[in-house]
Amino acid sequence: MATILFDQIIFGPIHSRRLGVSLGVNLLPTDGKICSFDCIYCECGLNKDGRTRSRMPRREEVKEALETKLLAMYEEGVKPDVITFAGNGEPTMHPDFGAIIDDTIEVRNRLCPEAKIAVLSNSTMLYKPAVFDALNKIEDNILKLDSVLDRRIQQLNAPNSPSFTFGQLLEQLLLFEGNLIIQTMFLRGECNGESVDNTTEEEINGWLQALQKIKPKKVMIYTIDRETPVSGLRKVGKEDLEAIADRARELGFEVSVSI
Numbered sequence: 042m043a044t045i046l047f048d049q050i051i052f053g054p055i056h057s058r059r060l061g062v063s064l065g066v067n068l069l070p071t072d073g074k075i076c077s078f079d080c081i082y083c084e085c086g087l088n089k090d091g092r093t094r095s096r097m098p099r100r101e102e103v104k105e106a107l108e109t110k111l112l113a114m115y116e117e118g119v120k121p122d123v124i125t126f127a128g129n130g131e132p133t134m135h136p137d138f139g140a141i142i143d144d145t146i147e148v149r150n151r152l153c154p155e156a157k158i159a160v161l162s163n164s165t166m167l168y169k170p171a172v173f174d175a176l177n178k179i180e181d182n183i184l185k186l187d188s189v190l191d192r193r194i195q196q197l198n199a200p201n202s203p204s205f206t207f208g209q210l211l212e213q214l215l216l217f218e219g220n221l222i223i224q225t226m227f228l229r230g231e232c233n234g235e236s237v238d239n240t241t242e243e244e245i246n247g248w249l250q251a252l253q254k255i256k257p258k259k260v261m262i263y264t265i266d267r268e269t270p271v272s273g274l275r276k277v278g279k280e281d282l283e284a285i286a287d288r289a290r291e292l293g294f295e296v297s298v299s300i
């Protein structure tokens with residue numbers, strides 16, 4: 042499969058399906074992937090194939106690269122809608138994540154005050170106070186919840202930590218008191234000879250119940266966009282995604298569907 046790795050700290054701006062004109066920030070090494078999940082649909086590839094030899098960028102390097110890029114964009118008259126932390130793995134695994142978010146808020150306020158700051162996170166580092174506090178400071182705290190069933194989380198997300206469970210995740214998500222956006226990848230197919238489908242009635246019912254407890258300010262649902270590292274996975278069609286979104290909308294949630 043053609044994996045997508047970002048070869049710089051700052052990438053874009055790109056037009057994101059979900060976020061608009063997005064200037065990306067990659068806090069992970071540029072020659073591989075580091076993640077606390079090993080999702081079977083990951084565009085960066087599986088962890089075993091993405092070993093890195095380089096280090097994560099330092100806090101000062103991130104700030105300087107962001108300032109340089111935003112100044113160049115200002116000269117060109119281009120404004121980002123959002124500065125998005127994503128990249129080659131899980132951004133909150135950077136040891137200086139909290140300080141980097143503080144720097145980014147300061148740079149954003151100075152150079153492009155209208156832009157939001159977004160973090161696309163897999164929710165595994167929320168137990169760290171510095172990560173929790175940083176995510177609480179930004180506008181778009183976008184946290185992954187692909188399933189409420191532990192067996193499905195194991196199959197889809199393959200967390201590195203055996204103690205990562207839905208129950209523990211739910212407790213941490215509740216601590217945001219609604220200051221979060223939930224992102225869910227829906228997909229179907231087969232993996233290792235077993236069925237994969239997080240759109241069954243059991244799954245959707247549980248997911249809607251979880252949303253009612255978590256009370257996110259927005260919900261983003263999407264499906265596979267590119268080739269996946271595990272073959273046999275399929276997109277969920279627009280009609281089915283819209284039907285899932287409508288059920289959440291009926292409960293009062295703002296839901297975006299990206300396909």
Ligand code: SF4
Nearest residue numbers: 076078080083130163
């Ligand atoms: S959380 Fe994101 S980066 Fe990590 S394995 Fe899953 S899709 Fe890839």
